[in-house]
Amino acid sequence: MKPLEYFKKNRERMLEELMEFLRIPSVSAQPEHKEDMQRCAKWLSNHCKAIGLNVEIHQTKGHPIVLARTPHSASKRSYMVYGHYDVQPVEPLEGWTKTKNPFEPVVKEGNIYGRGTSDDKGQLFTHLKAIECILKTGSELPFNVVFLMEGEEEIGSGSLSQFLEEHAADLRSEAVVISDTGMPAITCPAVTYALRGVLAFEVFLTGPDRDLHSGIHGGGVQNPAHALCSMISSLHDSQGRVTVPGFYDEVEPLSPYEREQFKKLPHNDESYKESLKLKKLFGEEGYTTVERRSCRPTLEINGLTCGYQGTGSKTIVPSVASAKITCRIVPHQKADVIMDRVCKHIENICPPTVSIRIVRGHAGDPYIVEPDSPKVQAALRALGRAFEQEPTIMREGGSIPITMEFKRKLGAEALLIGLSLPDDNAHSPNEKFSLECFDNGVATSVYLWEELSPLSS
Ligand SMILES: [Zn+2]
Incomplete structure (x- = not known):
C-alpha cells in the first residue's frame, strides 16, 4: 500500500487521535497546568511509540522536550522536524463561540476548532501522521528523521537553547522542517525562506x-x-x-526570481488599505507593499x-x-x-x-535560506503536489528566534512550511485548523521526504 492510501483508510482514526492530543490543556504559561504539560509530553511520547518511533522524554527546568526518532540507519542522512505541544492560554473564554470549551475540540464547516488546532498541535500532527503512513506501509524513507517537540514555545523556548547545545552532536541535521507558521491562502501554499x-x-x-x-x-x-x-x-x-x-x-537587492514569485501572493493594496481604514498607503519608494513589509x-x-x-x-x-x-x-x-x-x-x-x-x-539577527536552494525547491514541489496549486516563496516580516538557534547550534537551516491560514485565529478565541490543510499537510510531508531524496547521498 502507498502511504497516502494508508492515510485515506485511517484518516478518521487519525483525526480522533488529534482530538485526544488537543483535549490535554497544555498551557505552558500557567502554573496550574504544569501537570498537564507532563501529561501531554507523556501522551505524545506514547503516541510516537505506537507509530514506530524511538522516544525519549527529557525533563528540563521548565517543561519536557520529547525526542522521537525513526529507526536509525547509519547510512542515511538525518533531518529534524520541530514542533511544540504547548499552547497559548484560552482567555477570554467568552470569545469561544464555535466550541464552548477550547479543550473540547469540534469539527464544523470543514475546520477543527479548539486551542492548539493550528498552533501547533495540528500542524505538528501532519508530520507525525506522514511518518506513520510511511513506516506502517513499509515505504522507503530516505532519511533518519528526528522529531523535536518542546513545551515552551509559547513562553520563549527557554530550555531549548541549552538542550540543543548539550545534544548538538546527536541532533546534527541537514535541515529542520517547521510547520508552525502560516500560508497566505489555501490556493497559495508557500515556503517561508526569510525572516526579519x-x-x-x-x-x-x-x-x-x-x-x-x-x-x-x-x-x-x-x-x-x-x-x-x-x-x-x-x-x-x-x-x-x-x-x-x-x-x-x-x-542585498531582491533578485528578479524573488520579485516575480511575490507577485503570486494574494495581496491587494486597495483591500489592504480598506482593512486598516487608511486614507492612503505609505512606504519606501521603489518597493511594493509586500516587499516593504517583509524585505526592507x-x-x-x-x-x-x-x-x-x-x-x-x-x-x-x-x-x-x-x-x-x-x-x-x-x-x-x-x-x-x-x-x-x-x-x-x-x-x-x-x-x-x-x-x-x-x-x-x-x-536578534534576521534569517534567510537561499530561495533557489535544492531543499527549498524540493519543499515547493511537495506543496505543489499536495495542494495542487502553484506554490510560491515568501518572506515573513516578523522573527522566529528558534530558526537562528537551529542554525547556530546545529548548523541546520530551517524549512518553514506553514499550514495555518490567515483566519485561523492563532493565540485568539476560536482557533481553528482547516481539515483541507490537515489532509494536504500530511500529503506535503509524505511528498517532502520523496522530493528531498535525491539529496540523500
Ligand atoms: Zn506556534
Whole structure:
C-alpha cells in the first residue's frame, strides 16, 4: 500500500487521535497546568511509540522536550522536524463561540476548532501522521528523521537553547522542517525562506533638571520634546528611507526570481488599505507593499513620552522626553552592527542644549535560506503536489528566534512550511485548523521526504 492510501483508510482514526492530543490543556504559561504539560509530553511520547518511533522524554527546568526518532540507519542522512505541544492560554473564554470549551475540540464547516488546532498541535500532527503512513506501509524513507517537540514555545523556548547545545552532536541535521507558521491562502501554499530580525532601544533626552514654568522659563531653555521630535523626524527622508548612514549597506537587492514569485501572493493594496481604514498607503519608494513589509529594513517609533499627559493643560517646559524605537532588519544585516550605527547617529544629531542617554534593549539577527536552494525547491514541489496549486516563496516580516538557534547550534537551516491560514485565529478565541490543510499537510510531508531524496547521498 502507498502511504497516502494508508492515510485515506485511517484518516478518521487519525483525526480522533488529534482530538485526544488537543483535549490535554497544555498551557505552558500557567502554573496550574504544569501537570498537564507532563501529561501531554507523556501522551505524545506514547503516541510516537505506537507509530514506530524511538522516544525519549527529557525533563528540563521548565517543561519536557520529547525526542522521537525513526529507526536509525547509519547510512542515511538525518533531518529534524520541530514542533511544540504547548499552547497559548484560552482567555477570554467568552470569545469561544464555535466550541464552548477550547479543550473540547469540534469539527464544523470543514475546520477543527479548539486551542492548539493550528498552533501547533495540528500542524505538528501532519508530520507525525506522514511518518506513520510511511513506516506502517513499509515505504522507503530516505532519511533518519528526528522529531523535536518542546513545551515552551509559547513562553520563549527557554530550555531549548541549552538542550540543543548539550545534544548538538546527536541532533546534527541537514535541515529542520517547521510547520508552525502560516500560508497566505489555501490556493497559495508557500515556503517561508526569510525572516526579519529586530532590535530595540530607548532614547532619553534631558533638558532642565525639573519641569519648569513655561511663562517664566519658556523661550530661555531648549524644550527636550522639541529636540527629540526634530531628531526623530530627521531619521526618515521624504521617500520613506531611513537616513542613518550605512543603514542599508548590507541589504542585498531582491533578485528578479524573488520579485516575480511575490507577485503570486494574494495581496491587494486597495483591500489592504480598506482593512486598516487608511486614507492612503505609505512606504519606501521603489518597493511594493509586500516587499516593504517583509524585505526592507525599517525604523519605527513605538512610543513617545514627554511632559504632562493628564486632563486639561499644564504650562511647563518638561525636563525629560523619551522615545522607544525598534528596527526590523533584513538579511544580511547584523543586529549589533545596525544597533551601533543607529545609536551613534542619534547621539551625533543630538543638539548640545540637552543631554542624551540611550538604553539598548533586545536584538536578534534576521534569517534567510537561499530561495533557489535544492531543499527549498524540493519543499515547493511537495506543496505543489499536495495542494495542487502553484506554490510560491515568501518572506515573513516578523522573527522566529528558534530558526537562528537551529542554525547556530546545529548548523541546520530551517524549512518553514506553514499550514495555518490567515483566519485561523492563532493565540485568539476560536482557533481553528482547516481539515483541507490537515489532509494536504500530511500529503506535503509524505511528498517532502520523496522530493528531498535525491539529496540523500
Ligand atoms: Zn506556534
